[in-house]
Amino acid sequence: MSECLFCRIVAGExxxxxxxxxxxxxxxxxxxxxxxxxxxxxxxxxxxNVAAVASASPEALVGMFQLAAQVADDEAIAExxxxxxxxxxxxxxxxxxHAHVHVLGGRTMGWPPG
Numbered sequence: 053m054s055e056c057l058f059c060r061i062v063a064g065e066x067x068x069x070x071x072x073x074x075x076x077x078x079x080x081x082x083x084x085x086x087x088x089x090x091x092x093x094x095x096x097x098x099x100x101n102v103a104a105v106a107s108a109s110p111e112a113l114v115g116m117f118q119l120a121a122q123v124a125d126d127e128a129i130a131e132x133x134x135x136x137x138x139x140x141x142x143x144x145x146x147x148x149x150h151a152h153v154h155v156l157g158g159r160t161m162g163w164p165p166g
Contacts, residue, residue, distance in 0.1 A: 058098075058148055077116045087159050092153070093120045097112050
């Protein structure tokens with residue numbers, strides 16, 4: 053998917069501030085952070101959202117969430133708490149249609165989130 057920005061990051065064609073990776077996913081800093089810590093975790097496979105990843109490649113979904121937990125530990129936000137967000141569809145404000153999870157922390161989160 054040469055037109056997909058996240059596929060191009062996975063392929064190494066576009067540079068990102070990568071903070072962690074595993075066999076199934078890559079984690080990098082969001083270029084427009086919404087919190088002091090804002091990291092995106094994306095699967096190496098192209099699927100439009102996390103539900104599609106769960107259906108097509110459950111091991112990739114597990115790998116994404118394992119990496120998200122590692123990022124929270126590495127970024128020292130796990131103890132105080134962090135939020136994982138997966139927007140699905142344009143109405144939920146998904147802007148890149150390659151599955152991804154936002155790891156947000158470093159500040160108190162409000163509720164409800166929307």
